[in-house]
Amino acid sequence: MDKLTPAQRHKNMSHIRSTETSPEKEIRSALHRIGFRFRKNDRRLAGCPDIVLPHYHAAIFVNGCFWHSHGWNGVAGEDSKICSKFHFPKTNQEFWRGKFLRNKERDKKEIDQLLAQGWRVGIVWECSIRGKKRSQKIEDIAESITLWLEEEFDQPFMEF
Secondary structure, rough: OOOOHHHHHHHHHOOOOOOOOHHHHHHHHHHHHOOOOEEEEOOOOOOEEEEEEEOOEEEEEEEEOOOOOOOOOOOOOOOOOOOOOOOOOOOOOHHHHHHHHHHHHHHHHHHHHHHHHOEEEEEEEEEHHHOHHHHHHHHHHHHHHHHHOOOOOOOOOEEE
């Protein structure tokens, strides 16, 4: 049961933004400290990637585990326990099931379009940079991205 009234829930949900999120800013900042230069939210590319590195022909999405249903197996009300940050909502399950399925289909379509155009695609999941030792996790992800960009040319798709 939802502990908030519909008006309170609506207000909370309406304040969630899709760009300039703190995980996105933290990853960008770490990459910038390493020396990478990039574009933010390039609308010319499918999915408007959060970070675009033209020199490496790479696009990086920083995905929130809830909105992109990280680890969800597609069955309403069931968590597949891959990601601790995603929990299927207990109320209005049919709405959320449809929403999550549409989001997953959209994400797959956008990634496939970028790969078909020759772009390398990376996804940084929120769960990989949250929790204890957060700043160390962010630095580790930035290092992993560096290795992927500079040494692992044969991997067009990578999740961090």
